[in-house]
Amino acid sequence: MKRSTLVNILFLAPCVFAFIMNIIIPFGFGLYYSMTDWNGVKTSANFVGMRNFAGLFSSPDFIYSFLITIFYTAINIVLVNAVSFALSLIVTSKFRFRNFLRAGFFIPYLIGGIVLGYIWQFILNNAIVAIGNSLSIGFLKSSLLGKPNTVIWIMSLVNTWQYSGYIMLIYVAAIQGIPASLMEAAEVDGAGYFSRTFKILVPMMANAFTISLFLTLTTSFKQFDMNFTLTNGGPATRFMDTPIKASQLLAMNIFNTATANRMAEAQAKAVVLFVALVLVALFQVAYNKKKEVEL
Amino acid sequence: MKKTFFRFAVVGTALILVLAISGCTKKPEQAKNVEVTMFQLKVEIKDAIDAYAASYSAAHPGVTVKVESLGGGGDYGGALKAKAQAGQMPDIIQIEGLGGYKIWQEYIADLSNQPWVKDTDLALKVDGKVVGFPVAIEGYGLAYNAEILAKAGIDPASLTTRAAYEKALSTLNAKKKELGINAPVAMAASVAGGMWWVAAQHNLACYWGGGLAFDDTSIIEKALKGELDDARFQQYAKYLQLLFKYADQNILLNGSYDDQVGSFAQGKTAFLHQGNWVDPNLQQLGVSFKIGYAPHAFLDTEEKGLYLFAPSWYCVNAKSPNAEAAKAFLASMAGTQEGHDYMVNKAGMIPAFKSVTLKPAGQLSQALMAANARGGNYGVFFGMLPDGAGQNLFGPIFDLFAQNQNDLPRFINDMKKAVADLPKM
Structure with missing residues (x-):
């Protein structure tokens, strides 16, 4: 017994060591630097308490980034999950090309966010505008990325295009894990397609919803790469009577603060992002867990 | 069993130590190289x-x-x-x-x-x-396509006041079809295209240093204390509005660097708001027409210098x-x-x-060298602004003005507020 404890500790040690060095210590440093005036280079940093945090919630660009990130996350959760659930239903039906489609829907996920952002930027700024011009369709004549009111929706669409194939796979796995006898029994009892789907399939795969919602929530909240290449935060819009960037999500706001050599302030924003994300994610997982059914 | 384990543990620890030590000792550096x-x-x-x-x-x-x-x-x-x-x-x-x-x-x-x-x-x-x-040394003015200007009957040497620009730009705009251009000016101001610096840094530098002595930093020092020179800024804003109004709107609002430089190189625009760093790009794009620099003359009075820095x-x-x-x-x-x-x-x-x-x-580099030899040029002082002021503070204001080009008072008001915030940055 004693020996196995020692062995356990030894086997765990590399992992714990890596975890402490890579996660715990940098996290502590991050918290510390968010309360200093460090600029990223100076060898000394002065402790300034909560000053960096105090200014955040009175600066229009940060409040806007915070709100627009929540809005973006909300539409993303709905869009991505609705689309990927629909896709998973298609590719688990007796449809002839289902294996081909499974691979096809998954491919966008394999394209990196940076590349994908540039490709869609070209499509939206050039290809669609050219189509709009040649067919004289008014609202397509200028880029959809140039309109402050539509840009978040466009970003969400692009994200859905990229991400729903991945979430679809999770749903497919869950659907395949449901005993076929259950569905057959329901069919024999005269349940139609929709009642079978929503009364049996959906409750049975509630754990897949928990994980999918969690994944879409966290990735949307932390969205950066596609935001950076697709819109770069633009166009500008007016918020609290101050011109700010209409599609600057929280992660990009942090990045832009950091690149302007305001490292400590950026760190404070990152701490706020962390706390917000943890709170929302905990709430979401706790809520979804309640809905899961034990088989 | 216990013994075997300890042997492993001892050997393992020894191995780790050896690795750690060999990792720390560096080979003595050769002093010569x-x-x-x-x-x-x-x-x-x-x-x-x-x-x-x-x-x-x-x-x-x-x-x-x-x-x-x-x-x-x-x-x-x-x-x-x-x-x-x-x-x-x-x-x-x-x-x-x-x-x-x-x-x-x-x-x-x-x-x-x-x-x-x-x-x-x-x-x-x-x-x-x-x-x-x-x-x-880099620098800029408003680069022009000499062939298009000649066809439209505009003498680039006459472009030394805002009024002269207004006349020239409206002439070009009226003859767009005849000249085969999409718009008179290739200008960019979009945050989305990553082009905020053309408007909010380089064009705004006209306000900081234009028409003054080469090392006169009085206007920007005033701004760093939070004040805008109203009469001067009014003239500058009108000039910017003029450039925006006659710019290719797709490039202005959403274009990238390549879009902007490309449209000028293909002869689709007569003026290009860029510095001499575009020379290699223009060469790559096979430009054969003659190019020169006209001054950014935003004042009511005459200005002839380029911006050098x-x-x-x-x-x-x-x-x-x-x-x-x-x-x-x-x-x-x-x-x-x-x-x-x-x-x-x-x-x-x-x-x-x-x-x-x-x-x-x-x-363009030759044009700058000639201007440098001639003298009477203006300094570029945006480097004195706090980090991030151009990108995060002025960038969105210029982008928004490009979207709402008729709202001049709002733009001036936004800039006034932004400049007032400068001392706090």
Whole structure:
């Protein structure tokens, strides 16, 4: 017994060591630097308490980034999950090309966010505008990325295009894990397609919803790469009577603060992002867990 | 069983210790060979500077110069910070003004006694000390396509007031079909295209320095205290509105650098709001028409000068043991025929040193050199603004004005508020 404890500790040690060095210590440093005036280079940093945090919630660009990130996350959760659930239903039906489609829907996920952002930027700024011009369709004549009111929706669409194939796979796995006898029994009892789907399939795969919602929530909240290449935060819009960037999500706001050599302030924003994300994610997982059914 | 385990444990620990120790002991460095590392941000001259460093290393036994380039879309400042934190601070770094100096001042060496200091007016000076080697002279005005202007019957020499521009631009606009252009001006202001700097940095620099003596910083110093010169800014805003109004709207609101430069190179626009750094791009795009620079004349009174500045400076890492070798490398760049040949012919830059007699090949660079020789040019002072002011504060204001071009009072009001916030940044 004693020996196995020692062995356990030894086997765990590399992992714990890596975890402490890579996660715990940098996290502590991050918290510390968010309360200093460090600029990223100076060898000394002065402790300034909560000053960096105090200014955040009175600066229009940060409040806007915070709100627009929540809005973006909300539409993303709905869009991505609705689309990927629909896709998973298609590719688990007796449809002839289902294996081909499974691979096809998954491919966008394999394209990196940076590349994908540039490709869609070209499509939206050039290809669609050219189509709009040649067919004289008014609202397509200028880029959809140039309109402050539509840009978040466009970003969400692009994200859905990229991400729903991945979430679809999770749903497919869950659907395949449901005993076929259950569905057959329901069919024999005269349940139609929709009642079978929503009364049996959906409750049975509630754990897949928990994980999918969690994944879409966290990735949307932390969205950066596609935001950076697709819109770069633009166009500008007016918020609290101050011109700010209409599609600057929280992660990009942090990045832009950091690149302007305001490292400590950026760190404070990152701490706020962390706390917000943890709170929302905990709430979401706790809520979804309640809905899961034990088989 | 217990014994076996302990044997393993002992051997394992010993192995880890051996590895750790061998990792720590470094081979004794050879004192003779000095390796100077340089980290620079002009990616467009990467090949030229790599070749020059290689030939310098070959000509100076015992010294090897290694150059690493990161820029364009890359985050040079972030990468340099990472290097500094990792203890791999390069011997020569590049900074873009006083903002950069303030961040890196612990590292930056005093270069006052270097031979090239007497040879230039554009060295970076702080408190009377020379701290930066000017990388080049860059500059801009409003570049024009001489053929299109000639066809439209406009004399570029007459473009010295805002009224003259207004007339010329409306003429061009009326003859768009006949001239085969989409719009008179290729201008960019979009945050989305990453082009905020054209409007919110370079064009705004007209307000900071236009029409004043070359080293007159009174307007920007006033702004750093939070005040805008109302009468002057009113004239500037009208000029900006004029450029926006006659610009290709898709490029203005959403275009990238390539879109902007490309439309001018293809003869789809008559004016281009860019500096002489577009020369290599224009050459690549096979431009054969004649190009010149007209002044950004935004005042009611006449202005004839272009905007000239050293966009960046090389600094030597004072904490490096190779600082002397690094200084010698820079001195040879400024003082030898090979160095001049590299700067002018290979890298296509306009050197900031008076002893250089070579002429650059690009049309816009030649126009700048001519203006420099003629004198009466204006300084560019956006480097004095706090970090991030251009991108995060002014950028969205200019983008929004480009979207709502008729709302001049709102733009002026936004700028007033933003400038009032400057002292707090």
